[in-house]
Amino acid sequence: MAFQLPDLPYAHNALEPHIDARTMEIHHGKHHNGYTNKLNAAIEGTDLEGKDILDILKNLDMSNSAVRNNGGGYYNHSLFWSVMSPDGGGEPNGALADAINDAYGSFDEFKSKFSAAAGSRFGSGWAWLCVHEGGKVEVCSSANQDNPMMPGIGCGGTPILGIDVWEHAYYLNYQNRRPDYVQAFFNVINWDEVSRRYEAGK
Numbered sequence: 284m285a286f287q288l289p290d291l292p293y294a295h296n297a298l299e300p301h302i303d304a305r306t307m308e309i310h311h312g313k314h315h316n317g318y319t320n321k322l323n324a325a326i327e328g329t330d331l332e333g334k335d336i337l338d339i340l341k342n343l344d345m346s347n348s349a350v351r352n353n354g355g356g357y358y359n360h361s362l363f364w365s366v367m368s369p370d371g372g373g374e375p376n377g378a379l380a381d382a383i384n385d386a387y388g389s390f391d392e393f394k395s396k397f398s399a400a401a402g403s404r405f406g407s408g409w410a411w412l413c414v415h416e417g418g419k420v421e422v423c424s425s426a427n428q429d430n431p432m433m434p435g436i437g438c439g440g441t442p443i444l445g446i447d448v449w450e451h452a453y454y455l456n457y458q459n460r461r462p463d464y465v466q467a468f469f470n471v472i473n474w475d476e477v478s479r480r481y482e483a484g485k
């Protein structure tokens with residue numbers, strides 16, 4: 284069974300005014316669809332065909348750039364759509380909030396660290412909040428479509444929140460103002476989903 288482009292869990296315009304409908308249409312329908320198709324082409328007829336995406340990423344031969352770029356792109360965007368919601372924003376609660384406070388002292392300090400990771404990633408990439416075994420959380424960033432679960436990325440753990448900082452994620456609405464996009468992202472974060480991923484990942 285080849286990988287399928289997942290449906291968006293909301294309408295293209297559902298995240299406005301923070302993320303505009305046209306960006307969502309192109310980002311999901313063109314970019315994510317492209318990664319999905321190219322991933323399928325890259326694994327067809329190889330021993331990766333039929334494997335789970337997590338299995339593929341965690342055991343990746345990093346010199347296999349087609350699977351690295353497109354497998355990462357397939358997974359990262361699938362996570363990205365799920366951690367946003369028109370009902371999002373605010374702050375986490377429960378065990379995730381405790382873990383963020385343990386690591387960063389306060390939600391505001393976490394927000395500052397996450398925003399800095401997103402803002403300082405040169406060129407294209409992602410900023411992440413990851414959970415390590417045992418429940419400790421960590422902010423980091425990775426280049427291009429790399430993912431913390433890939434070997435040797437250097438910000439280990441399981442990503443539970445991610446923001447795409449490729450220009451295609453924000454340029455139509457924000458042009459070069461990446462910090463404004465990152466700020467707006469906080470208004471649509473689906474903390475219920477991030478908490479679910481935290482519990483599953485710790």
Ligand code: MN3
Nearest residue numbers: 314447449452
């Ligand atoms: Mn993207």
